[in-house]
Amino acid sequence: MAFNIGLLLYIPYRALEDRVYEAVAAAGFTDITMAQSRVFQRISQAGSRVTELADRAKVTKQTASALVQALEDGAYVERVPDPTDARASLVRVAPRGAAATAIAAAEIARIEAEWRRELGPARYDRLIRDLEVLRRLTDE
Amino acid sequence: MAFNIGLLLYIPYRALEDRVYEAVAAAGFTDITMAQSRVFQRISQAGSRVTELADRAKVTKQTASALVQALEDGAYVERVPDPTDARASLVRVAPRGAAATAIAAAEIARIEAEWRRELGPARYDRLIRDLEVLRRLTDE
């Protein structure tokens, strides 16, 4: 079986996501889904609008809206009115969301350490830089 | 916004998949979905069993079975009885599937050429090798 670059990107991605998801669930955050976390990851420090999250996660705003609603129901995020636009609201990470983020970050750090050990630090850092180039190219 | 390695893998992957999907659809193969193509990609030359495809694509065999059924309905694959096991059948790529594969492969080649140009050939090849290491590590 020949692996194209797509699969080479996808397989480690999927493995990482699965492990993070399990770690977060094991810590008691069992009411969060991957789709929700993909949106969640894109919330900026100052708070993000639903439309903004939809664009970044490349889903429709209806989908983003439903995912944010579920995150809000689970107390992972909170919505506050946007002071600059009465139509909009800002989605912000709530304390419970921050707690889950900490668990996820710890697991990601663990995985990165494993991968870094496997490839060697220099090669790993280079890989990150190269992927960053592709990210900029494709994440317009 | 800080990008963890997960997002750095996911964003280019997603961009590539979207482009390939669009190219395939533009060539007239509009009745195929991404989930179907993820299973399709894992069919080996000699034919693969449904259970095997499920394992490789990391979905349940029920899911794989339904996706193979849809691919069969669209004439992308065909199922033949497995001569070595009366319970099993072998899923094989059918002519229409091969035609769609050719379109997809051409688009992937185009994207790879762009990425190779962007990174430079040596750096690109190195990236592929590094990703292959991660793939082996995570695709047990």
Place this chain on the structure above:
DNA sequence: TGATTCTAGTCAGTCTCCCTGACCATAATC
């Protein structure tokens, strides 16, 4: 200013994906 157009977001409906649980038929094991 007032009318038009644009934008943020929701509601409703539908389809696909993917899961769990139950089950059947054949194969492997003891």
Place this chain on the structure above:
DNA sequence: GATTATGGTCAGGGAGACTGACTAGAATCA
């Protein structure tokens, strides 16, 4: 020969994501 394991399907359900239609407020422009 009985039990257990494996390949696969059927049924049912929840989540994700889409399109289309709509409301409220913002921006534009005549």
